[in-house]
Amino acid sequence: MDETQVDLAMLRAVQKGIAFVWLYDNAPNVLINGMAEYITTSAGLGPVSGSHGGDGWPEPDNICWMNGNPGAVAHFLNYCEEHRRGFIQRLNQAMKCCWHDRTVDDALGVPAQQLCASYRSQNSVPHRMVGI
Numbered sequence: 001m002d003e004t005q006v007d008l009a010m011l012r013a014v015q016k017g018i019a020f021v022w023l024y025d026n027a028p029n030v031l032i033n034g035m036a037e038y039i040t041t042s043a044g045l046g047p048v049s050g051s052h053g054g055d056g057w058p059e060p061d062n063i064c065w066m067n068g069n070p071g072a073v074a075h076f077l078n079y080c081e082e083h084r085r086g087f088i089q090r091l092n093q094a095m096k097c098c099w100h101d102r103t104v105d106d107a108l109g110v111p112a113q114q115l116c117a118s119y120r121s122q123n124s125v126p127h128r129m130v131g132i
Contacts, residue, residue, distance in 0.1 A: 012045045024095040027103065031065050034073025038081075038088065041074055064116040065104060079119045084108055 001009070019039035023032055064076035080087045084107075091107040104112045 008045070012040060015043050015045055016040045022092075024092055026097065026099045027095045028066075028099070030068055030070075030073065031104070033070040034065060034067075034077055035088065035092070037070040037074035038077045041071075042078075063104070063112045064119055065112060075123070076116065076119055079123065080108055080112075080115055083115060084110075 016036050016039075019036040020032070022039070023035055025032055065073050067073050067076070077088060087107055091104060094103050094107050108115060
């Protein structure tokens with residue numbers, strides 16, 4: 001790894017750590033990890049190698065944000081943000097007090113499963129993250 005790659009890796013690690021500080025943690029870890037990845041990638045620090053959206057899709061009856069791959073979750077969250085500007089902020093605020101099964105749906109204004117189906121049908125490869 002050359003010096004530039006080391007510097008980027010360090011910057012990315014610090015940014016991701018800061019993202020975890022900003023996020024409320026009253027949510028499943030898989031969602032919090034995806035949100036931290038979304039914030040880091042949106043900051044222009046690029047996705048983690050091998051963390052593209054669509055890798056390791058959850059079972060068809062599961063929702064995209066339940067994917068164990070933070071990069072795939074981040075891509076889905078980006079898709080949601082593109083469809084409902086302010087979604088990430090609303091979701092983080094909703095996570096401030098408590099978590100319930102409809103927290104993501106409430107922040108989106110539609111069932112997450114509906115957007116997940118649309119995302120799966122339209123996105124076989126990752127798209128540019130919002131703000132990049």
